[in-house]
Amino acid sequence: MAFGFRSTLQKLKEWLSSNRYKGVDPERIAIRTQGCWSCVHFSTEKAQNLWWDEARQKLLQKGITLALSTPLGEKDLKVLAIRKGAPQMDAQMTAQQWGCCKVGIKADGTPVDNFVASTFLCRMWTGAQGASVAREGAASDRLPEEELARIHEKKVE
Numbered sequence: 001m002a003f004g005f006r007s008t009l010q011k012l013k014e015w016l017s018s019n020r021y022k023g024v025d026p027e028r029i030a031i032r033t034q035g036c037w038s039c040v041h042f043s044t045e046k047a048q049n050l051w052w053d054e055a056r057q058k059l060l061q062k063g064i065t066l067a068l069s070t071p072l073g074e075k076d077l078k079v080l081a082i083r084k085g086a087p088q089m090d091a092q093m094t095a096q097q098w099g100c101c102k103v104g105i106k107a108d109g110t111p112v113d114n115f116v117a118s119t120f121l122c123r124m125w126t127g128a129q130g131a132s133v134a135r136e137g138a139a140s141d142r143l144p145e146e147e148l149a150r151i152h153e154k155k156v157e
């Protein structure tokens with residue numbers, strides 16, 4: 001099983017470096033095996049509750065207030081963004097793309113916001129049940145900021 005996982009990663013790297021993506025430098029490929037999606041602190045249930053009980057209502061109320069206070073009304077760009085954003089967030093909530101986390105920290109050391117994307121990763125990551133087994137004790141992934149630094153770092157000729 002674990003062998004299959006590694007093999008899949010290797011195959012993915014090979015595929016990304018294949019003819020189809022010939023111009024892609026393998027050094028610029030980052031494959032993630034960890035993220036909030038597999039962290040014990042990530043709660044999609046809390047996020048759903050917060051979104052449906054509070055945040056969604058506040059956002060829609062803000063849209064109404066904005067529409068009433070601007071000459072463009074419902075056609076104001078900020079109002080349109082809210083009208084478009086709420087159903088998008090509904091769908092993302094259903095797909096469990098957002099969660100709540102009480103211990104996560106951002107690159108600048110501040111706590112993560114109310115909603116954290118399932119693809120985020122911070123140094124407080126703790127594998128949820130099954131996550132460690134799937135990774136077979138492999139070294140931790142680089143944090144997003146570390147990965148960005150690696151990808152952008154100047155290569156020594």
Ligand code: SF4
Nearest residue numbers: 036039042101104122
């Ligand atoms: S923000 Fe950090 S601690 Fe929170 S769920 Fe994501 S990886 Fe885990």
